[in-house]
Amino acid sequence: MALCKRRGFIYQASDLYGGLNGFWDYGPLGAQLKKNLRDRWWYDVVMDPCGGAPGPDGQPVDIVGLDTCIIQHPKVWVASGHTETFNDPMVDCRETKARYRFDHVSVCVPTGEADAAKPRFAFIAGTPSEARQRKKADKAFGAGLAIVPLAELPVESWNRVIAPDADQPGTLTEPRAFNLMFKTYIGATATEDDVAYLRPETAQGIFVQFKNVVDSTRVKIPFGIAQTGKAFRNEVTPRNFTFRSREFEQMEIEFFCHPDQARAWYEFWRTQRLAWWKSIGLAGDNLRVREQSRDELAHYAKDGAGTSDIEYRFPFTDPDFGEIEGVAHRADFDLATHQKHARTKLEYFDAERGELLANGGHKGERYLPHVIEPSAGLDRGVLAVLCEAFTEDASRPSPELLRLHPSLAPIKAAVFPLVNKEAMPQTSAKLHAELSRRFRGQGYIEHDARASIGKRYARMDEAGCPYCFTVDGQTAQDQTVTARDRDTGQQERIALDRVADYLGERLARS
Numbered sequence: 001m002a003l004c005k006r007r008g009f010i011y012q013a014s015d016l017y018g019g020l021n022g023f024w025d026y027g028p029l030g031a032q033l034k035k036n037l038r039d040r041w042w043y044d045v046v047m048d049p050c051g052g053a054p055g056p057d058g059q060p061v062d063i064v065g066l067d068t069c070i071i072q073h074p075k076v077w078v079a080s081g082h083t084e085t086f087n088d089p090m091v092d093c094r095e096t097k098a099r100y101r102f103d104h105v106s107v108c109v110p111t112g113e114a115d116a117a118k119p120r121f122a123f124i125a126g127t128p129s130e131a132r133q134r135k136k137a138d139k140a141f142g143a144g145l146a147i148v149p150l151a152e153l154p155v156e157s158w159n160r161v162i163a164p165d166a167d168q169p170g171t172l173t174e175p176r177a178f179n180l181m182f183k184t185y186i187g188a189t190a191t192e193d194d195v196a197y198l199r200p201e202t203a204q205g206i207f208v209q210f211k212n213v214v215d216s217t218r219v220k221i222p223f224g225i226a227q228t229g230k231a232f233r234n235e236v237t238p239r240n241f242t243f244r245s246r247e248f249e250q251m252e253i254e255f256f257c258h259p260d261q262a263r264a265w266y267e268f269w270r271t272q273r274l275a276w277w278k279s280i281g282l283a284g285d286n287l288r289v290r291e292q293s294r295d296e297l298a299h300y301a302k303d304g305a306g307t308s309d310i311e312y313r314f315p316f317t318d319p320d321f322g323e324i325e326g327v328a329h330r331a332d333f334d335l336a337t338h339q340k341h342a343r344t345k346l347e348y349f350d351a352e353r354g355e356l357l358a359n360g361g362h363k364g365e366r367y368l369p370h371v372i373e374p375s376a377g378l379d380r381g382v383l384a385v386l387c388e389a390f391t392e393d394a395s396r397p398s399p400e401l402l403r404l405h406p407s408l409a410p411i412k413a414a415v416f417p418l419v420n421k422e423a424m425p426q427t428s429a430k431l432h433a434e435l436s437r438r439f440r441g442q443g444y445i446e447h448d449a450r451a452s453i454g455k456r457y458a459r460m461d462e463a464g465c466p467y468c469f470t471v472d473g474q475t476a477q478d479q480t481v482t483a484r485d486r487d488t489g490q491q492e493r494i495a496l497d498r499v500a501d502y503l504g505e506r507l508a509r510s
């Protein structure tokens with residue numbers, strides 16, 4: 001977090017006014033890193049879906065893009081179930097007035113019989129309350145200690161539970177529902193009739209426009225609609241840096257297919273999405289795909305082929321993992337509910353299915369498509385990329401560096417004059433202009449003539465810049481420069497007029 005602030009990746013939102021809990025701003029490098037990840041997703045999903053890999057039975061993977069509004073008709077959220085069920089059961093603390101998500105509260109309980117009357121210490125994993133309450137529990141119980149979810153503790157014993165931030169036992173209320181949608185008003189009068197919500201997910205905008213997309217384009221089932229955009233959730237305990245924020249960005253695909261093919265497409269997308277995260281540098285033990293158990297499934301996914309979470313082992317979840325993308329078979333839940341609430345048929349007429357006719361054609365079949373939804377978080381993706389890239393190495397000029405995948409790195413290259421004299425600054429400025437013209441569309445090209453060369457390399461290592469080129473005394477003699485590779489720290493001399501190609505080849509390879 002300190003490096004992110006120091007180098008201009010991520011700042012606390014409204015920092016000047018003491019910050020706003022659950023909101024984060026992206027600085028110059030963070031904004032470009034986020035854009036690079038979003039652009040990469042859009043390219044690999046919409047422009048060249050899955051790099052041309054065929055879907056089940058060799059079918060093409062067709063996806064079109066969409067950009068829908070943050071504020072939708074309030075009935076959208078009634079139909080989707082968010083008004084009714086987008087509730088997390090919450091518990092309140094009567095002593096501190098703090099509110100916690102019921103399923104996030106864990107409790108240290110004594111294991112020994114003799115300790116049965118002792119207090120229990122509740123905490124929220126990943127917050128300061130965890131260490132504090134564990135320490136108190138260790139002191140109170142000695143060796144015999146177990147951690148159980150509050151949900152598994154009989155309510156009769158809650159009078160012995162000390163809430164995460166409280167001093168007295170028995171201050172937690174029973175769980176109550178709390179809606180996570182941000183409320184606003186449309187128009188000037190601001191009465192209850194004007195209530196609207198900031199979308200808690202981008203998905204519903206896609207379902208609501210499904211019919212228009214089918215009617216106005218030449219898409220045929222199977223096909224997908226993709227969009228990226230902001231989503232808002234009034235998370236009760238935002239935490240772990242950007243991982244659980246109140247305003248965040250999603251990258252979602254709704255892939256529509258015939259019900260008989262849903263399982264095959266679900267498996268296809270699970271594999272493809274895992275491969276995608278690997279392709280941007282999250283390969284290794286820190287990435288996994290996990291099939292959700294039946295108890296975890298959302299209301300719309302109970303009868304489907306399943307839901308899998310693509311998870312990353314963040315430093316704050318270690319040894320556990322945190323979700324970066326969910327791949328869910330939503331069956332026809334969304335189209336069916338909008339069809340009912342909007343009283344408009346959303347069935348798809350598939351001319352290539354149904355009974356075979358004498359002329360070799362088909363009678364056609366009318367059905368509600370099933371949906372496979374790969375839903376990723378852009379902010380969680382950026383955070384995973386940053387965590388994966390963060391390296392500590394005391395032997396380097398910068399003891400902390402970011403080994404960002406070159407395709408995502410916000411600074412693609414830096415050009416330095418070794419010293420600010422002779423013709424070095426002029427030559428490096430010319431090289432900088434040439435590289436900027438060629439690569440500026442992909443990220444920043446830096447030019448820096450200040451401080452010692454070691455300090456400049458260290459700064460670029462911290463910013464995750466993969467390549468540096470230094471113009472020195474030898475350049476004037478033999479028209480070569482030093483090229484330095486961030487990951488190995490190794491330097492080689494290359495011809496000045498080859499620098500652009502050298503960089504181009506390396507960025508294309510990544």
Ligand code: ATP
Pocket residue numbers: 201233235242243244245246247248249250323324325326375376377378379380381
């Ligand atoms: P969680 O269980 O962690 O609350 P979720 O299962 O509710 O997440 P989804 O509704 O499936 O999340 O949303 C899809 C994606 O949106 C998630 O995989 C995640 O990357 C992202 N996301 C969801 N909530 C947040 C949040 N509060 N902050 C940042 N990203 C989020």
